[in-house]
Amino acid sequence: MARCTITDVAAASGVSIKTVSRVLNDEPSVRPETRRRVREAMTAMNYQPSLPARSLAGRRSSLIALLFENPSANYVFAVQSGAMAKCRETQLRLLVQPLNDLGEPLIEEVLAMVDQTHIDGVVITPPLSANAELIAALDSRGLPFVRIAPDGTSHSSPIVEMDDEAAAHEMTSYLLALGHRRIGFIKGHPGHHSSKLRLEGFQAALASWGVDPAEQPVEQGYNSFESGLTAARRLLACTQRPTAIFASNDDMAAGAIFVAHEFGIRVPDELSVSGFDDTQLASTIYPPLTTVHQPSYTMSYTATGLLIDLIKRNAVPASTQLAHNLVKRASTAPPRRAN
Amino acid sequence: MARCTITDVAAASGVSIKTVSRVLNDEPSVRPETRRRVREAMTAMNYQPSLPARSLAGRRSSLIALLFENPSANYVFAVQSGAMAKCRETQLRLLVQPLNDLGEPLIEEVLAMVDQTHIDGVVITPPLSANAELIAALDSRGLPFVRIAPDGTSHSSPIVEMDDEAAAHEMTSYLLALGHRRIGFIKGHPGHHSSKLRLEGFQAALASWGVDPAEQPVEQGYNSFESGLTAARRLLACTQRPTAIFASNDDMAAGAIFVAHEFGIRVPDELSVSGFDDTQLASTIYPPLTTVHQPSYTMSYTATGLLIDLIKRNAVPASTQLAHNLVKRASTAPPRRAN
DNA sequence: GGGGTCGATGGTAGCGGTATCACAACCGCA
DNA sequence: TGCGGTTGTGATACCGCTACCATCGACCCC
Missing domain, CATH: 3.40.50.2300 (Response regulator)
Structure with a gap:
């Protein structure tokens, strides 16, 4: 069961590689019957498209990045899980990029990553989401991004936040x-x-x-x-x-x-x-x-969804606000009467 | 400062693209003078090699994966930070892959990931490191991997553990x-x-x-x-x-x-x-x-290092044991005398 | 009924690198 | 002087896929 390519699938289903590519990308104008045959061949041969090949040839890399600079394990874990869940749904891969203790070269590091990996877009968590230089750098590359809980500065990119x-x-x-x-x-x-x-x-x-x-x-x-x-x-x-x-x-x-x-x-x-x-x-x-x-998981899940919409050039709301709620537990009570 | 390619660098430094490629991969038999010229051109043009292109053409993808199925935010965070630190040193990218709540298709999911991304190797954390089917599946693909704290079953892959x-x-x-x-x-x-x-x-x-x-x-x-x-x-x-x-x-x-x-x-x-x-x-x-x-960070840092050695076909120890130590804090004391 | 449009498909040139081979220049040694 | 062996470099065929354009029949409209 060695790796097989689009050419193998094409041969097996009696069509050209181009048609296989069409099926792979869910393009219209493929006869349902043909589509079925190709799909069957793909499953039968356990075909897996090569991500590097796709990103090299096409404009998409099917890779998005999650940027954070947050020392809290709990927060990072929640945010990461949310983004990951959305990625799994949409067949994307997530590149997790911690930017702690980097100091000056932070921007360069991000840009290098972007250029090397051909990332499709970025989800930015606080406090990075308020980093004006980072935003500007990403803008200069024309890269889509969504920010979680940024500061008030206006920017056309979508925002996910709570009140x-x-x-x-x-x-x-x-x-x-x-x-x-x-x-x-x-x-x-x-x-x-x-x-x-x-x-x-x-x-x-x-x-x-x-x-x-x-x-x-x-x-x-x-x-x-x-x-x-x-x-x-x-x-x-x-x-x-x-x-x-x-x-x-x-x-x-x-x-x-x-x-x-x-x-x-x-x-x-x-x-x-x-x-x-x-x-x-x-x-x-x-x-x-x-x-x-604070719905960290949901915020990042939502942000990732918006990013995907953005990449696909769908309409995207400028800002999404998620509900919080007060959780009353045992650490609070009426004050003891002292007088 | 748009993206530039190996061809641009070659033109700028007056050599062929093959020589640029040689410099990129630190191959011997390039005259120091030539090497210097190419390096200079690369920095001047802010050249960033395309990861997809390299992995498509070469055998390496410069990508490794970290597999986990652990619900503890603290543990995952520590392990991830360690692996990430080693990756940063060695110019590799880390693909973080949580495998929670997957049930049956776990193996398939991993194999699909491996085939799609052309990963170079895998670091496996407990309890996945004791998953015999997973180990067998990875073996069948001939993929190098290092396990953190697996069970005692013998396997030729390197192990990092504590006592x-x-x-x-x-x-x-x-x-x-x-x-x-x-x-x-x-x-x-x-x-x-x-x-x-x-x-x-x-x-x-x-x-x-x-x-x-x-x-x-x-x-x-x-x-x-x-x-x-x-x-x-x-x-x-x-x-x-x-x-x-x-x-x-x-x-x-x-x-x-x-x-x-x-x-x-x-x-x-x-x-x-x-x-x-x-x-x-x-x-x-x-x-x-x-x-x-428990030195989770260090264990994963070490494991990642071993994986890289393994990929480069260096000699690698079968097993590395890291030191633990007792941290005495305020939750323990001699028992109260009751009699 | 001829030209335009559309649906379904194929051919082929890249994307940005690496691998393989070729080759010129230079070396030492008999 | 000539031979084999290095050393540094280049030409070029891919890697697996997508983009662009071509093709070709069927259908449609006036």
Whole structure:
């Protein structure tokens, strides 16, 4: 069962290689009867088209790339699974391209990859999706791409996102409704646009409840567990300790819970903690984390679908917003009455 | 700066395309002076060789695949990063191929991928590395592959592994040295060969300390957090509750700690818990987990290196064993004196 | 009923490289 | 001086497929 080629199939089904090629590409104007014969021959011989040959001859490579620069295993895994699922449906191959710790040559690396592999298109995840140079470079190559959760800068490429601000607003309202009036906030990585939106949602919710945002303690975090540790230590060392902490992602929220354990502060009795993203971690720590479910898998699945449409030159929406939802678990409760 | 080809480079440097090809492939018998001229032209024109063209014409595709069927984001991320790092060093591309939820057509899917992409070789992670049919299928295609932590069945392909039994032995000895004499064990997924080895290490250590392994409570787990929950509930509901739990991986250990929290059992004061793997999770939960550091990243980095050697027909060791080490954190302590 | 259109198919020139062979220039040695 | 053997280089046939154009009968319209 050695590899066989289009020529073998053509011979076996008594047509020219061109007709086999037509069947392969689902082109019209092949008689159904002929199509059937060719298809049968292909299955019988276990014919597999050669991807390199197709991409060399045609304009398509049937290969798309997923670009990321994100250190979170959970996020990357989710995004990758989503993209992969869509690729499997559509007979495409996915080239996964991590761009961590590259510094300057990032753009060059991407362009080299694009030129070498003849990629058809790219899905870009945050924070890369907000990288203006990268966008410009891809544009210069005329390569189609879809961005996941980029910043607000306008560009004609399609976008898949969730409403970070509304979600943060909801979470904050939930904490306020529980009775919390002193809520510590841990900001996300300054490089991520969503960090800004989440803070804005937090502040807007406070304002709408008549609570002065300026009075609430806010600490800078960097999306890592360790940065959550540092930020939470500061928040909990305040003289007026907050009764709740809202962290901009789950890793940092896990840090806050860790610190609470260290300090002997009971969660949620003495301190409520909530996160953002709903990664696997959220339901693995104790107590399980109240958080916002971010549909990372679905976002990337959707983005990949849009990219494929884009490549096929179908009409594509400029922007798609996916639903989030609040996941209430055991890390939040009404504040203990202290007075 | 549109894409340029070997012909352009040849014209620019005044040689034939064949000579450019020679320079590209680092073949000998090109005059240093000529080589320099061609190299210069390539950089000046920002020439990037076309991967599809090379793989079509030559025997190499400069593409290798990483096969996995593992639901753990942390593990997959680590393995992928390691393979990717080695690929980047050697100018290869990595095709990541998850094979989850495929059932029967798994082998076909892999073979189709192999035939379509003209992959040069494969790195196989557990539990796929123990899949005899897969191994046979790859063999039938004459494709080089390296397995990470496969089971004991002999095969000429290189293997990268750690000593699971010795590591489990060490961990158990550590718990015994702390004074524990009733240790609950949570077994790993029956499909993973390492599960068996870890259990054996546990039992051997007990025996060498004169403790009867048959007296220790053992529960079946399936490597997931949830299965750890179930197993730990059973262990802690025993009339003679163990003073320590050794779980075969970190996720299940996290489950045990979760259950301890639920039951109001203090860790490590009333119950020691230890895990295996040292994933990111181990240092994110509270208390941080004593565990065995499994060098997943390094294993896959090494395996990829061996694969490349194999492809180049260099001499390759049949088996490489990487060092593990015990990471002592706060989840273990001497048992509380109860009598 | 002749020319135009369309449906179904085939022939063939590449795509951008590599492999095989050929060949000229140069070398040492008898 | 002439011979075989290197060494550096070029010409050219592919690799497996797609794009473009040609072909050829059937059908259609006025």
